Amino acid sequence: MSNFRFKALEIAQSRQALSVPPPAERVTEYYGSYTFNNEVMRSLLSPEAYLKITQAIDTGGKIDRDIADEVANAMKAWATAKGATHYTHWFQPLTGATAEKHDAFFDVTMDGKAIEKFKGGALVQQEPDASSFPSGGLRNTFEARGYTGWDPSSPAFLMDNGAGGKTLCIPSVFISYTGEALDYKTPLLKALLEMDKAATAVCQYFDRNVTKVTPTLGVEQEYFVVDKALFYARPDLVMAGRSVFGHSPARGQQLEDHYFGTIPPRVNAYMVDFEFEAMKLGMPVRTRHNEVAPGQFEVAPTFEEVNLAIDHNALLMDLMEKVAEKHNFKVLFHEKPFAGINGSGKHNNWSLGTNTGVNLLAPSSKPKESLRFLTFLVNVVKAVHDHADLLRASIASAGNEYRLGANEAPPAIVSVFLGESLTKALEDLETKSEVIVNKGDNVYYKLGINRIPSLLRDNTDRNRTSPFAFTGNKFEFRAVGGGANSASTMTVLNSIVAAQLAAFKQELDARLAAGEKKELAIVEILKEYYKSSKRILFEGNGYSDEWVAEAAKRGLSNIKSTPEALGVYVKPESLELFERVGVMSHAEVESRYEIELEKYIKKVQIESRVVGDLAMNHVVSTALKYLNKLAETAKALVDLGMTAEAEPIKALIQEISSRVITIKKNVEEMTETRKRANAMTDTAEMAKSYATEVKDFFDVIRYEVDKLELIIDDEDWPLVKYRELLFVK
Template sequence: MARLRFKAVDEAQSRQTIKVDIPAGKVTEYYGANIFNDDVMRAMLSPEAYLKVTTAIKSGEKIDREIADEVASAMKSWAVSKGATHYTHWFQPLTGGSAEKHDAFFDINIDGKALEKFKGSSLVQQEPDASSFPSGGIRATFEARGYTAWDPTSPAFIIYNEAGTGTLCVPSIFVSYTGELLDSKSPLLKSLHALDKAATEVAIIFDRHVEKVSATLGAEQEYFLVDKALFNARPDLMMSGRTVFGHAPAKGQQLEDHYFGSIAPRVNAFMVDFEFECLKLGIPIRTRHNEVAPAQFEAAPTFEEVNLACDHNILLMDVMRKVSKKHNFEVLFHEKPFAGINGSGKHNNWSLGTDTGVNLLGPSTKPKESLRFVTFLVNVIKAVHDNADLLRASIATAGNEHRLGANEAPPAIVSIFLGTQMIKVLEDIENKDIVSIEKGENAYIKLGLNRIPSILLDNTDRNRTSPFAFTGNKFEYRAVGSSANSAQPMMVLNSIVANQLIKFRETYDAEMTEHEGKKEEVIVKILKGYIKESKKILFEGNGYSEEWKEEAAKRGLSNVGSTPEALKAYLRPEFIGIFEKLGVLTEREIHARYEIELENYIKKIQIESRLIGDLAMNHVVSTAINYQAKLVQTAKSLKDMELHQEAEPVVHIIKEISARVSEISKKVEEMTEARKHANAVEDLEQRAKLYGNDIKNFFEEIRYPVDKLELLIDDEDWPLVKYRELLYIR
């Protein structure tokens, strides 16, 4: 094994930068070249079909079969002209990633002649074998039927393989034979519809011309790069995406010299390559830089509509995986691949915009617009306050459990950072007396709202320790894990904000009737109440500190570190009620997702447990015993020469190795027995708790003596690629 390590290190050190073929022309000339976008549709569809499709995209109307046939024919002609030979419904089952089944355009007619065929029925719906996808008990394993259905709001695209041929990918939803939702996209789309309706009803209070409100998202993606040879020499990285062992190197991230530093040539070539591929797919990738930890990086796109942004992020990750192999890298999306240094998140920057071009979370210099801004801001705060545990559940995974609260990651406590200026604005609103506004009076001066714009103009500070921070004109949900599908937390955020805006509009209508139409006075009165009820979730300090944990407990805020415990929030009647009221998920679908998340958690901890046992006993302990035998011979030789004093340090190391080996062997055996016990428990929730506590608690207990042995055993004999090699070889 040690030979494999050094062979991998030699191979990694000898890498050359791969030359990237840069597309000719400006980015604007090839951006979106591989997507069936508006320009392509306008050129290839009849005016009637084009209008039907664009109307469906904007309003969600259904597309009739005749129009679907024309769209399918145009898609096929376009795709074939660009080298595509197959098509697939690209969907997102409840596995966290995407799925696809490729079918050829090629077919045989009744005369046995070859032809290329792609009907509207094939575009609108496919029937993949759905039996092996997670369903949470919605369907039995022997029931294979599941349907994918075209989502026209996300453009079709072409992905090319190494042979140079392409596949037309049609973004789709995925449902069971009986209609239950089996994917991440369907509930996201429903939550966006609910949010649009609720937010529009509030927005028209301020501007009657608003007809639609869209949620926007910019998902910053953090990741690590590891040389492919080094990756293949670490079984734990290959199978779990993280290192279960590894002593910290002398130099980690303590000098903070990697952050925003010069990008290494090999890494830069990879970035350039995957960015070109993304741009051709219409993914508006704009930013690249080194992150804080060594070998950690970040990519960030321009804001897009949430559904499209979520699709693009999943596609971005897939493109990065494929391109990284071309450059002899492996990309790591695990939230905590290395102990002792920063983990990786997916910072979800979320906002609301109207079809009139207004960012509803953007401050304004006009008092009337400032009242609208504060109204939406406070309603988001109220939504997060009232549903913090549900929002926490939306990012609860086995990987994120390693990250939250450790090395720059936000804590598991859900809090909101606004910045001192915004806090001052809310305090002014809360503490100012409501005054009677007579006809002809300036309501904004009377209520003190005319002072808000000057306070807001420079509100751009950030708090990296906050899981949910206001950053000037948007909220940044920093607690989302880097491997996650953003559709899940965004579905929850959209839903709770929609539910809150509905409550606000209902209260507003009732108060307006009672107060004879004094709009500004009514709005401020409602907001005052919301601010008082929600301010305990506002926190401006250091979220990493122990003092904040104590303070949060005094405020009554939840601090749920365990994934199984966090996931239980999905089953609360009040949260189920929100999803059902909005038509986002049924109670059965919620329970199914809860079971799927628990099963996924159990399986990931189980895999890591088995890896730890295998590596500890078959790699580390065996190496330690062999090295110990060498030391015994050395000590014996020294004593034979009557060099007893010189032999003492060697004997000391021999004893320490014996103690470490004994400790590791004992703990691995105990962990194995605990796993057997947990596997025998039928209740899923109880089994998840056993894995999260009894079994996972062994991880650090085994890791500690293993990492100590790494310092004792000769470097030439140590079998596992070390952190200094994984993190510093480019």
């Protein structure tokens, strides 16, 4: 086994960076070239069809089948001209991955003649087998029928299959035969429509020209890359996506020299390659850099409409994995693939923009604009305050359970950071009824170096420990996990804010009907909202023990367990909220709860089996072989009369034996505990057992294994070590 490790290292260390030539001289020449975008539609569709499609995208209007036929013909012509042979409805089932079923464009006539065929019906609707996708009880195993439906608001695109040609991918929703949502996209689209409706209604108090509000999102994606040979030499990375064992290397991230450092040549070539491919697909990736942990990196796009941004993030993850193969890398999106160093998040930067070009979360010093800004800001804060546990549920997963509160990830306590200036403005609003947000004069740093241009200081700092932080003109929800689909979080966030804005409008209308002046009525409502919600504001260090105690004193939740967090979904107030805003029915929410519980159980179950397998079949077996070597050495020394010299070796033998016994005992107990959990019929109780009983063995076994890694000869150790996984690039 040790030979396998060293062979993998030899392969990894021999690799060179690939040359990645650009597709064209200018980005504008290839950006969006693989997307059926607005420009392509305008050139290929009739004016009538183009108008109806754009109206459907902008206003949610209905697309008739005759228009769908014309769009289908245009899509087929465009796609086949670029080498596409198949098409698929590309959707996001509740597995956490994307899904696709490829159908050929061609058909065979009765006389055996092959023809190209792609009608509006095939564009609008397909029928993948729904029985094998998670449904949370909405479908029986024998009930196979499910439907995917075209989402015209997200452009169709071409996926290059390498030697296998190209496939036209049509972003779609996925529903059951009886109409319930079986995907991430359907509830998200409903939440976005409700947000548009509620936010536009509130905007009308300030500007009658606002007829549409679009939630926007920028998804910063953190990830690790590992050489493919080293990846396959670690069964835990292959099976569970994270390392269950591994002693911290002497050098990890403590020197803080990796962050924003020079990108390794192989990794840079990989980044350039997937960025080129992303640009072809209309994904506006702009930022690349080393993250804090060794072996960790980040890619970030420009802001887009939320639905499109989430489609692009899911597509980007697929693309990154495919391109990584070409560069002999494996991408790790797991929230905590390596213990003791930073995990990976998917920071969701969320804001609201109007059709008049206004960012509703951008501060202003003008009285009317300031009041509008405060209206949306305070309503967001109140929504997060009132539904903090639901937001926590939206980020709950087996992987994120390892990350939250560890090495720069925000804690499980949901709090809001606004910064000193905005907090003071809200305090003034509460006590003085002042509504002017003082953006302040520009403040420049005086460095004493004349040739350095003046540097402008923002009026608030950033707080990396806050899960929900205001960062100038948007909120950054930092607690979303690196491997998650952001649709879950965005569905919740947009639902709770939409519901809160609707409640604000209802209260304001009642005051206006009673004869109150609009501006004064708004201020009074905002004062009440702020007073009832300000306990969720926190400006300090979210990692500190003091904050945990302070949060408890304030009555804020600290839900650390995933099963407990997921339980918030099925509380009466959560069910009522989703139904009231028309995002999900009771059955759809409850099904998602069941699916997420089952997903948690299966992932912890897999990890438990991996822990047991590696511990017994790799580590313990290696330790026993090493014991034989030590025993032979000790016996030889005693036979030579060197008894004193044999004592340190005997001590090592005793230590290794003791650790092996502890490992074996705990693996056996963990296995029996897992069997008892599997026998439970209640999914919630089973998940709780895995969270509080089965997982308890992981750290105990890991401690002993990691200690053995420091004792057993490096040439005998079977598992690729952290220093190799993290630094061999």
